Amino acid sequence: MTSNANTDARPTACMFPGCERSVRNRAGEGGGKPPIYCDLVNPATGKLAHTPLTAARERGRQQRQRATGHPAGRNGDAPASAARDRAVGLLDQFRTAVEQMSGTLDAAIEAMSAASDPESVSAELTAARRQVERTRLEADERIQTAETARDQATADTVAAHQAAAEAAAARDEAISELDALDATLAATRAEREQTRAEHTAKRERLRAEHASELDQQRAESERQLTAVRTAAAEQQAVAEAQATEQVRAAQTDAAGRIHAAEAACDQALTEASAARQAATDATRHAEQAREELRQARTEHREELTALRREHRDELTAERQRTDTALDTLRAEHRREIEALQTALTALQGITAKHEQPAPPGQQATQSQGKRGTP
Structure with a gap:
């Protein structure tokens, strides 16, 4: 039931900001969330260019651009704060994705429990026995x-x-x-x-x-x-x-x-x-x-x-489908967590790099450059 609902709610256009390409097809016949991004590939890395991480970065960049009124790349005064904000946004998105996956997993477990409920099976068997007994009494x-x-x-x-x-x-x-x-x-x-x-x-x-x-x-x-x-x-x-x-x-x-x-x-x-x-x-x-x-x-x-x-x-069959869906959900969840952890590690490295003090000669050069700037 969850898989059908997700299939019905599947978007037709890529969710990356500003992209109008069609979403890519589902990989395999298993369960899990349907893809919401296109199959555009980054030529430099050979990987998908439009992912939840790149979409979050693009949305943050556009928000900052709308807030400041100029491109976000020119705001070089506080790169550490910007990186920290991006990290916080990514963590919020990660928490939201985890909550959605937890809800999907709970719904799948509930559906599997309802399908294997012994009371329902016993009720159907009792009804069949009653029908047989009624026929025997009539005969x-x-x-x-x-x-x-x-x-x-x-x-x-x-x-x-x-x-x-x-x-x-x-x-x-x-x-x-x-x-x-x-x-x-x-x-x-x-x-x-x-x-x-x-x-x-x-x-x-x-x-x-x-x-x-x-x-x-x-x-x-x-x-x-x-x-x-x-x-x-x-x-x-x-x-x-x-x-x-x-x-x-x-x-x-x-x-x-x-x-x-x-x-x-x-x-x-x-x-x-x-x-x-x-x-x-x-x-x-x-x-x-x-x-x-x-x-x-x-x-x-x-x-x-x-x-x-x-x-x-x-x-x-329902148990097999549910197990397959759970395995797919776990695999996607694991991949997204790994991607988010990789991004978080990269952001932490960038933050640490920006927080390190500059050498004295470079500081003096930067001070002279600032004084010479009208």
Whole structure:
């Protein structure tokens, strides 16, 4: 982040006073402060002409020139003071550069610490585990729902079988009632035959016992017999009609019950088939849910592994970039410190040279020269 900010804030023109050349390119791909001076070379030394030291000297010279109103080279009255002022300015610039480098180093260390923070990594891993657990709970819930549907389908199948058994029992009961009606009709017919046999036996007995009276009473007997026959025929017709009606009604009722029982049985079988199909579908859905759960677990496990690997690679790359940037910063810092120390040593030598007393002959010559000067 610090490197990007420095790159965005990089000037386009040389920062040397009065220079309009473009800044030189960065040396290498490492971090550190971007160059702010051009690549102009001093022909005498073969080194870069525009550096922080030469820029500070030029700015000091221009400031003194603006303050005195004439070129600074003519102010030869106090060269030691001027050198001391330059040394103080260079030391201030050195302190400023050191503070900037310290701030940059602290920001880089803070960025590296944030990138390798175990709490952030733990939070991401915890979120991934929660997502996997949530998916597992949803899959378990779907499996539970499928199992409940399967149990319900099984219960429906049992109920359908019970309904079919009840329908079969109702059909058997109707058939039993029909058999009972047939037995009742047979009993009625047997009773009628028995009554006829009794009348015939009674008539024969009366004829044998009262042969004489038989002729007298023949007409009465025949009339009575005719009446009895008529009554018996009427009773027989009524009984047969009633029996036939009862049989027809029983057959109709039995047929209706049988039809209803068959319809109920068919419906029960249909419901049983539907329940069996629902149970099969529920089992298939449960298998699909289990397969989806296994796939989800596998995918989440792979995603978690990839996330860990990617995060580890990013941490390693960020640590390498940070180390490279720190090494570059240290190298530049060291070079600037050495340059400033060299300049400070040179300034101290110049100051010491100016502070040494001149030889007596040279002092006298300088005094005469001053007196002879108007």
